[in-house]
Amino acid sequence: MSFGVRQFRVEMKMKTMSNKSRSGLMSAAMMAILLSAGAAFANTPGLPIRATEVATQWDALYNFLVGLSVFFFILVVGAMLYFVKEYRAKPGVKTKYIADHHLLEGLWTFIPFVLLMVIFVWGYAVYDKMISAPSNAMEIRVIGKQWLWQFQYDDGRSTINEVYVPVNQPVKLVMTSTDVLHSFFIPNFRVKQDVVPGMYSSVWFEATVPGKHQVFCTEYCGAAHSQMLAQVIALDSEDWENWKRGKKILAEGIRKAGEAAAVQSDKTVASAAAAIPATHPQLTLVEQGKAQFQAKGCIACHTPDGSSRGGMGPTLKGVFGSHSEMINGAKVVADENYIRESIENPTAKIKKGFNPVMPTFKGQVSATEMNALIAYIKSLK
Amino acid sequence: MAHTAVAHGDNYLNHSHGMMSWLKTLDHKRIGLMYLFTVLGYFLIGGLFALLIRLELMFPGQTLIDPNTYNKVFTYHGAIMVFMVIIPAIPAALGNFVLPMMLGAKDVAFPRLNLASYYIYVFGALFATSALFFGGADTGWTFYTPYSIRTSGAVISVIFGAFIMGFSSILTGLNFIVTIHKLRAPGLSWARLPLFIWASYATSIIQILATPVLAITLLLLIFERVFQVGIFDPKIGGDPVLFQHFFWFYSHPAVYIMILPPMGVISEVIPVFSRKPIFGYKAIAYSSFGIALIAFVVWGHHLFVSGQGELANFVFSLLTMLVAVPTGVKVFSWVGTMYKGSIRLNAPMLYALGFLQLFTIGGLTGVFLATLAIDVHLTDTYFVIAHFHYVMVGGALMGLLAGMHYWFPKMTGKMYLEKGARISFWWILAGFNITFFPQFIVGAQGMPRRYHDYLPEFSTLNLLSTVGSWFLAIGFFWAAINLWRSLKLGEKAGDNPWNALTLEWQSPSPPPHENFLVEPVVTTWPYEYKAEAGLTPVRPW
Structure with missing residues (x-):
């Protein structure tokens, strides 16, 4: 994951534009559009890498919201600071008696309403993709328990805290918990789903970037909540065939994939090979x-x-x-x-x-x- | 003005003497101050827990305390700040002092009930605090099931404490509603009510309608823990998601119990220090009720990834978006009030402007979380932590500080020390932003909340956040010490140092036992600020 503070710098840049007052507002609006457009071809600064199509769409909406927020922040706080400077109390200066202005009030009720409805529809559209698993999705079962993740595959194998999936193929995780609430969160895929005892829930993704993708438990589950980590290991087609046959050459493949995607540090990659069950169980x-x-x-x-x-x-x-x-x-x-x-x-x-x-x-x-x-x-x- | 007859020097502070005269008082002003001191005491405790959380998170790995202790610390921090500090802070503390006076009343409608509410609150708070000495609780302030049913410790004490404090909240809300209806001064029609009153009214409605649901929920939780009745734990046939619905049915409206009163304070402070009528009086008044109404139908936005279903998510996301409309109306109206005003930057105004800056960020990031797809990634990460601290601390506590400085002269008869108040403001504003802004970024990067330990990638921003928390602490201590010193060193305030028009200022400072020397008669609305009438503007230093 490309963790860093680059997003912060982008926002700071935008804030400094506020000094240029009115032209700053325009630039912020432009920035919003540019950021949304830019989302189509590169990882977004300050966000985890984008490793699914859903993540790309998520980033576009997120960047739009960031741009819009910067615009409104500059509008409100900029106006506030400007008024403080311009209308600071001076002896003998009388204030203007203005109690309301219906057009203005109508506008600042109506415009935000329209914007919010656009955001709602956009948000729902992306969400709909997020939760609608294609019917051909490969199923893997997930069991969350204090404090580990267990994965069961069709071929009968099972792994702990590492789940192996092919890239460019939809995967659906059917999840449950044996004790308390957990939540399965893969930042690089922008998806998350609570894992609830006594019930099955599911999450799906189609990884487009081979390599290791961090999984967090995001529903508080007790003492080792912050240690309840896992990795989604997305394999390209060659490595996926190897994994299916239980071959050990995986480590090399993952390392290559890992470098390509610039994810994770070397030491975590190296430890991956050891956990792979080399032999198949007898039964699927x-x-x-x-x-x-x-x-x-x-x-x-x-x-x-x-x-x-x-x-x-x-x-x-x-x-x-x-x-x-x-x-x-x-x-x-x-x-x-x-x-x-x-x-x-x-x-x-x-x-x-x-x-x-x-x-x-x-x-x-x-x-x-x-x-x-x-x-x-x-x-x- | 009404204070021409002030001579005999009797006021609510010296009307009677001794400890018992305070403990048994029926005077809303004294009860307000007792609330204020209790709230501030708990704020200190909750704040120390917050500093401890930040110290532990200063570096990855275990820095100071083990995971079990850490989990208890964040549970106490949350429970104390929500139930013992922010919920009663403005409605019960400032509200008790100011609301009857703003109405031109001698007291609240039911003074004995008012005192009872205070003791119920103290009793509940002590009950919850006692858990500290009996094994503690590590459930988080949300008590999510089935963890809260299965974990060991004094969970019941905390839950039962919150249950008891709920009654205090209900009774205060009831008292205020009746007071507003029945005890308005002659001429104080509904259309002339100060906006703080409108905000308190909307808050009171939420308090009496939503709090009972929390009470029932907490009781069910206790039943399940004690008698193993299967309600929320699937192991004995319950449904854990049901608890989340019940809990947020109260706790989401509770967010508005926390934010509407500071909004009321801001609506008073900005016109007074801009020497202008509040812009869009009706819009601000109605928007409080709009927010209160929508507050009841948006709880499901806390459950977007809980598995409550796509249709529910659709509806709750749509409804949640609507909250932003009246909220935006308020913010724009406050800024609009300053236009062509005559602005004085005394501490109350500084805090009000600080509120605007922080609350704007809190509100805008709320739109992120209302957006379905966006929430899926951001929920239960530090983005959410940052968001609600911008609203709860940046909004509610900034509002409290604005109100405390604004009404300090009325409460004590003395001016607070302006210089210290301003210095503390800048520390708090800077400290707050340094502490919480990085949390938006680290949250968007994926760092989950309630983590005792985190990946090394998140180190820099967490370190920054921790350093910010020290600035914030310095600011709060500075403000507290400054107010304390002001009690001794402050100049005599006079009855109406801000030249404000609401009724509480038309009485001596500190006010007499029954608030007014002559019954006030209202002839105009409270925002009839026409000009800078003979006031020397405060010099910016």
Whole structure:
């Protein structure tokens, strides 16, 4: 990340322009436009590097707001200082009795209102991109716990505090916590999402810059909150193939990528190789889920192939993502949260045509097992 | 003017004597001063905690205190500053002293209730403070669940203290509303009310409508901690995000409990020191109510990344944008008031102008955080810390200092020492900006809040921020010592040293026990400043 004080200098420059009074206002407005335009092709001074398309759009809006703020700051504080200088009390000078001016008041109500609505719409448009994961996004499961991040991949591997992703491919993180609130924040991608116990939330990104990208926990979670750090390691296509095969040559690749993106110091790059699990586990995540499905006895009532078990429990074939009606008439989409609730609190929502006979599995399925089970159920198409 | 008959020398300070005459007083002026001293005492404690936070963050790694202690320190800093300092500071301390006098009343509507409110506040504050000696609390002042349910320590003491102090806030709000309705002097129609009164009225409405929600929320939290009733902790069937909704349903309006009263102070100070009518009286009065109204429907902007849903985010972002409109109207009107005025830069005016500078930055950065996409990156980083300190300290405390200096002559009968007041102002203004401006930058770079340790990339700006906090501390101490010395060394103030038109100045300084020697009759609005009538302008030094 390109941390530094360059943003500060830009703002200071703008402030000094205020001395040139009226022309300063114009320049500040121009600066706002220039900064927004400039956002299209270079990293923004004072902000973390831009490593996604969303980050580029974020920076454009941010720079627009900075420019607008500088303009209004100069307008308000400039006018204030000018009045202090110009209208300082002098003996014998009488003041002008002005109590209001309806046109002026109308304008300074209306113009900010219009500007704010523009900002709102712009902000929503970028936000919409931020949270709408493409349907082809690769899923990685994230478990936050005091005080580490665990990642589970489709191939069954799992890593701690380092998550490996390909560049130029959308990745969706499906996240939960096993204890208190956490929040997954990747400054270089300009995204953040709270990680909540008892529920799944998600965040997505498509890294465009290979290398290491810092992750912070941004929801206060206790003693080691500030140590709950992780790295997103974005790999170019060659390195991604290597990672998939569990090869060790990654370190060299990351170093190259790291230099290209000017991220992080050498010592953190060097330590990355050691954490990579060199050997594959025997089972993929779906296979692990299938094993759990057998081991926990789910198969006694739920079939994976669409056949009926005499009405004891609905088949799980094609259930993920489907819409179904509950006995109370409510319509439910079977997403991660629904599946989890159905396992931990099965009587909460009963599918129409079935009885509330399933026992609870609360406390009997770990967070990692839950992710495997959901991956398995998801695979039953 | 009403003070021609001042001769017999009886005032509220010497009307009765002894400790008990203060502790059992029903005089709103004495109760106001008791609030003020208690608030300032807690401000000192909260401020020392703040200095400790900055010292720990001076360098990366552990500098002074371990993470567990640090977490308690920032919890106390936040809880003390919010519940014990800023919420009561202007409404209860200055408001108690000034509001009845501005109305031309002898006291508030319910003087006994007023004293009870003070003791409830003190009791709640002591209850919360007692946690310090029983293991402390490390939840942050927001008490987010499920952490606050599971962590050890005296969390309940702090929560219950805040619960108790809430009643004080409700009762003061109620008292003020009735006072404003029933005890206005003859001729003081609604259209002639000083803007400080309008701001206090809007604040009181928020206090009585929003505070009960906090009370219920805190009670539920205590129930969950003590009896394991599953409300907010998913482990026992609760919903942690529900707590955030409840908490911010109060705590967002509470932000306006903190900022509307200083806005009222600024609306008084600027016309007096510009010798001009306030610009846009109606717009400023209505905007207070506009802000109070919108305050109730924007709480969800604290939850943009909580997973509350896209539709909720859409609505809350839109509504939050609207807050900026009446806020902007106020700021523009204050600056407009100075146009073609006859401006005197006495300390109250300096603090008011300081308020304008800091609050403008606080307000503008609020727009950043209201913008959905922008908030996703900035929320829970130091950008947010900087933003709300610009509003709460830059706004609320600057307003408090403006008010304390403005009404000091009325409260004490003596002028404060102008030179010291001005020096302290510059220290505070510079110190504040050095402390908090770098936090915007370090936050935009990604440094999360509530961090005991940080990456080396953030070092320079954190060091700068810490050095700034010393400037700020020097400024506050200087202001306090200066006011203390003014009690002894200050010149006799006279009844109306600022030549102001609001009613509190039409009474002797310090005011008599029942405020006015003759009942005031109001014939004009309070901003009828027509000219520099025979006043010698203060020389800028």
